[in-house]
Amino acid sequence: MNKPxxxxxxxxARSLSFRTQAxxxxxxxxxxxxxxxxxxxxxxxxxxxxxxSGDEEDINRAVAAARAVFRxxxxxxxxxxxxxxxxxxFADLILKHTEELALLETLDMGKPIGDSxxxxxxxxxxxxxxxxxxxxxxxxxxxxxxxxxxxxITREPLGVVGAIVPWNYPLLMAAxxxxxxxxxxxSMVLKxxxxxxxxxxxxxxxxxxxxxxxxxxxxxxGFGQTAGKALALHMDVDCIAFTGSTATGRSxxxxxxxxxxxxxxxxxxxxxxxxxxADYPDxxxxxxxxxxxxxxxxxxxxxxxxxxxxxxxxxxAMLEKVQTISKKLQPGDPLDPGTKLGAIVDEIxxxxxxxxxxxxxxxxxxxxxxxxxxxxxxxxxxxxxTVFEDVRPAMTIAREEIFGPVLSVITFKxxxxxxxxxxxxVYGLASAVWTRDVTTAHRMARAIRAGTVYINCYDADDITVxxxxxxxSGIGRDKSLxxxxxxxxxxxxxxDLS
Ligand code: NAD
Numbered sequence: 006m007n008k009p010x011x012x013x014x015x016x017x018a019r020s021l022s023f024r025t026q027a028x029x030x031x032x033x034x035x036x037x038x039x040x041x042x043x044x045x046x047x048x049x050x051x052x053x054x055x056x057x058s059g060d061e062e063d064i065n066r067a068v069a070a071a072r073a074v075f076r077x078x079x080x081x082x083x084x085x086x087x088x089x090x091x092x093x094x095f096a097d098l099i100l101k102h103t104e105e106l107a108l109l110e111t112l113d114m115g116k117p118i119g120d121s122x123x124x125x126x127x128x129x130x131x132x133x134x135x136x137x138x139x140x141x142x143x144x145x146x147x148x149x150x151x152x153x154x155x156x157x158i159t160r161e162p163l164g165v166v167g168a169i170v171p172w173n174y175p176l177l178m179a180a181x182x183x184x185x186x187x188x189x190x191x192s193m194v195l196k197x198x199x200x201x202x203x204x205x206x207x208x209x210x211x212x213x214x215x216x217x218x219x220x221x222x223x224x225x226x227g228f229g230q231t232a233g234k235a236l237a238l239h240m241d242v243d244c245i246a247f248t249g250s251t252a253t254g255r256s257x258x259x260x261x262x263x264x265x266x267x268x269x270x271x272x273x274x275x276x277x278x279x280x281x282x283a284d285y286p287d288x289x290x291x292x293x294x295x296x297x298x299x300x301x302x303x304x305x306x307x308x309x310x311x312x313x314x315x316x317x318x319x320x321x322a323m324l325e326k327v328q329t330i331s332k333k334l335q336p337g338d339p340l341d342p343g344t345k346l347g348a349i350v351d352e353i354x355x356x357x358x359x360x361x362x363x364x365x366x367x368x369x370x371x372x373x374x375x376x377x378x379x380x381x382x383x384x385x386x387x388x389x390x391t392v393f394e395d396v397r398p399a400m401t402i403a404r405e406e407i408f409g410p411v412l413s414v415i416t417f418k419x420x421x422x423x424x425x426x427x428x429x430x431v432y433g434l435a436s437a438v439w440t441r442d443v444t445t446a447h448r449m450a451r452a453i454r455a456g457t458v459y460i461n462c463y464d465a466d467d468i469t470v471x472x473x474x475x476x477x478s479g480i481g482r483d484k485s486l487x488x489x490x491x492x493x494x495x496x497x498x499x500x501d502l503s
Contacts, residue, residue: 011341014108014118018340021108023054027063027226028209030070031219037062042199042228047115047348048339050384056202059227061235064194067223068241071165071192074220081162081190085141092137092188094215096130099208103127106176106204111339114172114201115348115385116302118340129180129208132484135468136188139486148497155500160493162190163268164243167236169229169257170205171249172198172350173305173408178272179205181472182246183212185488187221194223194242196233198249200350202226229253238264246491248272248307250406251431251477270481270491272307272473274406275434277455278427279310279463282420282440283319291439292326295412298437298463300334300390303349304358304410308435308472310463312396312403313414314423320416324394327412328374336379336387348385349409355386358409362391365402370413371395398426406432420445424452433475437463456482 009017025041026033040058045051057063075081080088099106107121116125148156168182179195186193197205202224209224225232233253237245237260244267247257251273261269279298281291298310315323337344349355355378362376375391388410396403396413403413417423420440427436437459438449450458456474459465471482481491 008342011338014340014342017104017108018112021105021112023109023203024206024210025054025056026206027057027059027067028206028222028224029063029067030223031213033210036060036227037066044113044202045351046112046385047350048383048385050352050386053112054203056206056226058231059196059225060231063225063227064232064235064239067194067225068165068167068236068239070220071194071223072241074218075162075164075192079218080187080192080221083190088188088190089137089141091216092133092184095212095217096133096137098211098215099126099130099133102207102211106207109203109207110176110201111347113203114175114350115339117337117344117347119342119344120302125174125177129176132177132180132468133184136184140188143486143489153501153503155502157498159496159498160189160489161496163492163494164191165241166191166193166244166246166492167239167242168193168195168246169233169236169249170195170197172201173302173307175201176204176208178248179208181248181483181488183222186246186492187217189489189492191492192221194225194236196225196227196236199226199228234260237261240265242267244268244270244492246270248483250274254479268491271479272481272483273477273479274408274432275307275309275474275478276312276404276406276430276432277308277310277435277437278312278314278423278453279437280314280423280427280439280449281316281319281323282423282438282442282445283316284441285439285461286441288319288322289326292323293330294437294463295323296327296330296334296390299412300331300346300410301464303336303346303388305350305354305408308457308464310435310437311407311412312427313412314426315414315416316423317416317418320394320414324373324392324414327392331374331390331392334390336389338383346390346410348387350386352386354408355388358388358407358411361402361405361407361409361411365393365396365400365411365413368400368402369395370400370402373414375410398429404430420449424449428452428454431477434473434478435459
C-alpha cells in the first residue's frame with residue numbers, strides 16, 4: 006500500500022472526530038460549568054474543536070474518583086505482573102491508533118505529521134511498554150540490622166498524582182508521567198495544556214479499554230490559572246508532576262507550600278549550550294546536529310541547543326553549513342509528509358518568538374539568516390529558521406528561553422571560557438561538547454552544570470536514561486527507573502526478633 010500523501014492526510018483530517026469532554030471516572034463528561042474553550046489549528050488559524058473548560062469543580066470530581074479507586078485497591082494492590090499486562094494492552098492500543106493520534110497531535114499543535122508518526126506516538130507507546138516491563142522486576146530491600154531484627158524497606162504508591170503537562174510534545178510528555186505513575190500503582194489526574202488537549206483526551210478511553218480500572222486515569226482539560234492551579238492546590242493530591250516553564254514551576258511550588266506540602270517534581274525550561282571546539286574533525290556532522298538541535302519541532306523543545314558556542318576560527322565554516330541545512334528545514338504544511346518544520350503552536354507564541362527576534366536586532370546581534378514570519382496567507386503561524394551571530398552572553402537572546410526556531414551564536418577562545426559562558430544562565434537542562442580530545446570532553450562534561458551532556462552528538466535519546474535539569478531547569482527526573490522514585494514512598498517496617 007502506498008504511504009499517504011498530503012492530500013490523503015487532509016482528507017483524513019476532514020473526517021476525524023474529536024474527544025472534547027473531560028474524562029472522569031471512566032466516562033466523558035462536560036465541564037461542570039458547561040464552559041468550553043476553542044482549540045485552533047495553528048497551521049490555518051481556524052477552529053478545530055470546542056473543548057470542555059475544566060475548573061476547580063471538575064478537578065474536585067476527578068480527584069475524588071482517583072482517590073476512591075486508590076482506596077479500593079483494584080489497581081494499587083494489583084500484582085505488578087497484572088498491572089504490567091494492562092499497561093502492555095494500553096501501549097498496544099496506542100500503537101493501533103497511531104494514525105489517528107498522530108493526526109490529532111499535528112492538527113492541535115502544528116508539528117509535522119512525519120514527526121508525530123515517527124516520534125510522538127511510538128515514543129509514548131514505548132515509554133508505557135518500558136515501565137510495564139520494568140514494574141515486576143523491581144525488588145524491595147531488607148536492611149542490614151543484624152539478627153535481632155527484620156527491617157524491610159518497601160516502596161508504596163503515593164496515592165493520587167496530579168500531572169500538568171505542556172503543549173510541545175503533548176502525548177509524549179503525558180506518557181512520561183502516566184507510565185511510571187500508573188506502573189507504581191497510583192491513580193492520577195492529568196491536566197493537558199489548553200493549547201493541545203486532544204491526544205490526552207483520546208488516550209484516556211484507551212486506558213479503560215485496556216483494562217485499567219475506571220478512575221485510575223482521569224483527564225481534565227482547562228487553563229493553568231483555573232484547572233491547573235486547582236489541581237496543584239488540592240488538599241487530597243499527594244504529588245504534582247509538572248512539565249512546563251520555569252515561571253509556572255515556581256507557582257507550582259508555592260501552591261504545594263500553601264496547601265498540603267504535596268511533593269513536587271518539575272521539568273522546566275532550558276537555554277542549552279551546544280559547544281563546538283575547533284579540533285572536532287567533522288564540521289558537517291556538527292553543523293547538521295546544531296541545525297536539528299534548534300530547529301526540530303519548530304524550536305519548541307525544552308532541551309533545544311539554542312546557544313551555539315563556536316571556538317574562534319570555525320564560525321564562518323560552521324554557519325555556512327548550518328545555513329545550507331536550514332534551507333531544507335523551511336516551514337511547510339504540517340500535513341505534508343515531506344515537511345520538516347511545522348507551525349508555531351499559536352499566535353501568542355509566534356508573537357513572543359518574533360519579539361525575541363526584534364530584541365536580538367535591537368541589542369546589536371547580527372542576523373545571519375531568517376527572522377521572518379512566513380506562509381502568512383495560510384492563516385497559520387510559521388517562522389523561518391533564524392540564526393543570530395555576534396551574540397554576547399549578556400544579551401536577552403543568549404539568556405532567556407525563546408522556545409522557537411532561533412539560534413544564538415557566541416564565539417569563545419578556550420574550553421574554560423566556553424564552560425563559563427555555558428554555565429552563566431539560570432538553566433541547566435542539556436548541553437553538548439564536540440571535540441576529538443577525550444580528556445577535554447570529560448573535563449568539560451564534569452564542569453558543565455546540566456542534567457545531560459552530549460559528547461559529539463545532540464539529542465541522543467532513550468527511555469533508559471534519566472532526563473531532567475540542574476538549577477532552574479527543574480527538580481527530579483523523568484524516564485528510566487529513577488522516575489519511579491518520584492511516585493513512590495519508602496516505608497520501613499521493623500520487626501523485633503529478639
Ligand atoms: P507553561 O508553564 O505555560 O504551561 C505548562 C502547563 O502548566 C500547561 O498545562 C498550563 O496550562 C499549566 N499552567 C500554567 N499556569 C499554571 C498555573 N498557574 N498553575 C497550574 N498550572 C499552570 O509552559 P508551556 O508554554 O505549556 O510549555 C513550554 C515550557 O515547557 C518551556 O519552558 C519548556 O522548556 C518546558 N518543557 C520542559 C520539558 C522538560 O522535560 N524539562 C519538556 C517540555 C517542555
